[in-house]
Amino acid sequence: MGEDIKVSIRHLYKIFGSDPLAALQDVKAGMGKPELLEKRNHVLGLRDINVDMRAGEITVIMGLSGSGKSTLIRHLNRLIEPTAGEIEVDGEDVLAYNDEQLRKLRRERMSMVFQKFALLPHRTVLENAGLALATRGYGREEFESEANRWLDRVGLGGYGNHRPNQLSGGMQQRVGIARALTSNSEIMLMDEAFSALDPLIRTDMQDLLIELQKELHKTIVFITHDLDEALKLADHLVILNEGEVIQQDEPQQILLHPSDPYIEDFISDINRARVLRVRSVMEPNPNAEGASGDVEADDNLESVIAKAQGDTNASFRVMRDGKPVGVLNMKSLVRALVPTKASENGLRSTAA
Amino acid sequence: MASYDFVFDALGLRDWCDKDAAEGGGPMTMDQLLGQAAGGDGSAQTSIWDLPFPSLDALHDACNAMPQTRNVTKGLEEAFLGVKDSLKFILDPLTQPLSWMLEGALYGILNTPWYFVVPLLLVVVWAVSRSSKLVAFVAACILGMAFIDHYDYAMQTLSIIFVCAFLCVLFGVPIGIAMSRSDGMQRGTIPILDMLQTLPPFVYLIPLIFLFSVTEPKLYGIAIILYAIVPVIRLTDLGIRLVDKDVIEAADAFGMTERQKLFGVQVPLALPTIMAGVNQTIMMSLAMVVIASLVSAPGLGVLVLRGIRNLELGVGLVAGLGIVLLAVILDRVTKASLARINPEQSD
Numbered sequence: 139m140g141e142d143i144k145v146s147i148r149h150l151y152k153i154f155g156s157d158p159l160a161a162l163q164d165v166k167a168g169m170g171k172p173e174l175l176e177k178r179n180h181v182l183g184l185r186d187i188n189v190d191m192r193a194g195e196i197t198v199i200m201g202l203s204g205s206g207k208s209t210l211i212r213h214l215n216r217l218i219e220p221t222a223g224e225i226e227v228d229g230e231d232v233l234a235y236n237d238e239q240l241r242k243l244r245r246e247r248m249s250m251v252f253q254k255f256a257l258l259p260h261r262t263v264l265e266n267a268g269l270a271l272a273t274r275g276y277g278r279e280e281f282e283s284e285a286n287r288w289l290d291r292v293g294l295g296g297y298g299n300h301r302p303n304q305l306s307g308g309m310q311q312r313v314g315i316a317r318a319l320t321s322n323s324e325i326m327l328m329d330e331a332f333s334a335l336d337p338l339i340r341t342d343m344q345d346l347l348i349e350l351q352k353e354l355h356k357t358i359v360f361i362t363h364d365l366d367e368a369l370k371l372a373d374h375l376v377i378l379n380e381g382e383v384i385q386q387d388e389p390q391q392i393l394l395h396p397s398d399p400y401i402e403d404f405i406s407d408i409n410r411a412r413v414l415r416v417r418s419v420m421e422p423n424p425n426a427e428g429a430s431g432d433v434e435a436d437d438n439l440e441s442v443i444a445k446a447q448g449d450t451n452a453s454f455r456v457m458r459d460g461k462p463v464g465v466l467n468m469k470s471l472v473r474a475l476v477p478t479k480a481s482e483n484g485l486r487s488t489a490a
Numbered sequence: 491m492a493s494y495d496f497v498f499d500a501l502g503l504r505d506w507c508d509k510d511a512a513e514g515g516g517p518m519t520m521d522q523l524l525g526q527a528a529g530g531d532g533s534a535q536t537s538i539w540d541l542p543f544p545s546l547d548a549l550h551d552a553c554n555a556m557p558q559t560r561n562v563t564k565g566l567e568e569a570f571l572g573v574k575d576s577l578k579f580i581l582d583p584l585t586q587p588l589s590w591m592l593e594g595a596l597y598g599i600l601n602t603p604w605y606f607v608v609p610l611l612l613v614v615v616w617a618v619s620r621s622s623k624l625v626a627f628v629a630a631c632i633l634g635m636a637f638i639d640h641y642d643y644a645m646q647t648l649s650i651i652f653v654c655a656f657l658c659v660l661f662g663v664p665i666g667i668a669m670s671r672s673d674g675m676q677r678g679t680i681p682i683l684d685m686l687q688t689l690p691p692f693v694y695l696i697p698l699i700f701l702f703s704v705t706e707p708k709l710y711g712i713a714i715i716l717y718a719i720v721p722v723i724r725l726t727d728l729g730i731r732l733v734d735k736d737v738i739e740a741a742d743a744f745g746m747t748e749r750q751k752l753f754g755v756q757v758p759l760a761l762p763t764i765m766a767g768v769n770q771t772i773m774m775s776l777a778m779v780v781i782a783s784l785v786s787a788p789g790l791g792v793l794v795l796r797g798i799r800n801l802e803l804g805v806g807l808v809a810g811l812g813i814v815l816l817a818v819i820l821d822r823v824t825k826a827s828l829a830r831i832n833p834e835q836s837d
Contacts, residue, residue, distance in 0.1 A: 217742055244745030256740035260758045270744050321744065 150223030155180030270321030666726025729763025
């Protein structure tokens with residue numbers, strides 16, 4: 139994992155309405171979303187967002203509908219202009235770009251995958267996959283091999299001459315991903331890319347993405363409203379609510395140390411054993427001697443429970459890259475599985 | 491005394507009113523003449539029930555200095571006649587190519603032997619529709635009309651429609667595109683389109699007759715284009731505005747220029763709607779070409795007109811049915827080509 143910051147968002151504000159700059163003063167002075175809507179008839183989209191996205195990582199931005207996540211991702215390639223704040227890509231201020239530079243950014247450095255696929259219905263699958271290259275001015279014979287390569291890679295070899303509407307939803311989104319990959323950009327923006335798909339196909343696509351990411355190491359910004367999906371994909375998880383970042387961290391940390399009742403609500407009914415990894419629960423000790431065997435640091439707890447056959451007295455040596463790094467005993471594992479309760483005055487209690 | 495004397499008296503305008511009463515105040519209206527003939531001098535007191543609406547004519551009765559309604563229409567006419575020469579100076583050369591195109595098309599289609607023209611038309615029908623049934627139907631219609639010696643008239647009508655519809659598309663599609671890209675342009679254009687669409691077609695003809703000579707083909711050419719261009723403009727605008735926002739966003743996200751977006755995404759996706767507009771435009775130019783025969787447009791319309799003028803029932807009816815056949819042919823052919831565009835996108 140690279141440690142260099144690829145995309146950096148600083149103090150980003152977005153206010154929708156007729157006079158956002160005036161409303162910005164109120165927001166900075168502390169006016170909340172409902173109040174702003176009532177008094178000034180402006181909608182607060184994003185408030186003071188600060189996120190660093192590292193190169194080669196998947197940054198997942200999670201939130202419910204209306205939390206501003208789709209607005210946020212569209213700021214990165216300036217499909218939406220911010221009211222205030224800074225966005226840097228590779229240390230360059232994207233907001234200072236002129237039209238030509240912005241187009242270059244969108245064509246060569248950032249590609250996007252959409253929730254509703256947004257393929258061009260009048261062009262073939264191959265032409266859709268090669269869209270980014272065609273937009274740069276390449277002829278069909280120049281982008282054909284590249285587009286075909288990525289279509290093969292996402293499992294659509296041989297579909298090049300079909301029209302998008304002849305394919306199923308899952309296959310269409312594979313075309314969407316191939317289109318983003320063919321552009322060979324370092325950054326991929328994925329806006330609820332799998333939300334419109336059936337659960338089974340969604341899992342397939344998540345696996346495909348993880349597999350691709352293992353070899354490509356792109357900087358991926360992934361938007362979702364699904365916590366399971368977020369935990370599965372994220373290297374860095376940003377939780378957004380009402381246009382504000384509530385917590386951002388490694389997913390394991392958020393799960394073990396939720397900082398906000400809203401997040402407790404979210405994580406209260408997920409399968410913790412499947413999401414938590416050995417490394418988050420173990421006791422670090424490089425000289426550890428495992429009694430019952432070895433486990434990998436990135437294994438999830440579910441697989442450890444299966445290995446221990448439910449024996450709570452067992453303990454394991456934790457290995458990473460073939461070296462022992464710690465000890466996991468089953469008692470602390472069980473402790474980590476104690477579910478957090480939904481908070482008393484959080485979302486659910488008000489809904490009930 | 492007239493009903494509204496009191497208004498002018500109360501406002502103290504009586505002197506101004508009567509200033510040029512001595513000169514007679516222009517020619518008498520029919521009402522005044524009738525009044526004189528009846529022997530009355532209009533001084534009988536009228537009851538409140540008979541109070542007329544304070545129109546220009548009623549006010550003129552009370553005050554000679556007020557203009558009459560006929561001065562308004564006359565003023566409009568004079569204003570038009572006043573600008574006519576300068577207008578003609580600009581419009582004449584601008585529209586001259588239209589005359590040439592129409593003359594050329596009419597000359598071309600009538601001086602090419604029928605055994606070239608008919609197969610050529612059928613090839614065109616086949617090219618756009620790929621339907622042998624339709625080709626057979628069109629062949630039957632044209633040969634049927636030729637059999638009853640209406641071939642020349644039908645071809646004249648057809649060539650006028652081709653030229654006018656072609657020009658409608660040539661100008662209408664860009665106007666529609668411009669409208670779809672600017673709300674201001676749309677707001678400005680829609681009232682003009684509404685007017686063109688609702689103004690009775692005969693009304694266009696009147697000022698056009700003043701501007702151009704009746705023997706010039708461009709006179710009816712302009713009338714047909716003005717009448718028929720509206721649907722293609724409207725539907726181009728609508729079609730482009732209805733293009734899926736997600737697809738446009740994707741085009742933006744991949745860095746398309748405005749031009750790439752317009753010709754690579756918006757126009758192709760709007761094409762079925764635009765073609766529906768072209769179909770409507772062709773049908774409307776066919777409707778207008780009959781009316782345009784009043785101002786020397788050749789074709790089946792001339793026969794219809796002869797039927798009306800001389801009460802030749804048979805001539806009028808046969809020509810009318812010929813127009814129906816042309817309409818059916820044009821409609822089926824454009825719809826068949828439209829249907830060929832649609833499935834390419836939706837299946």
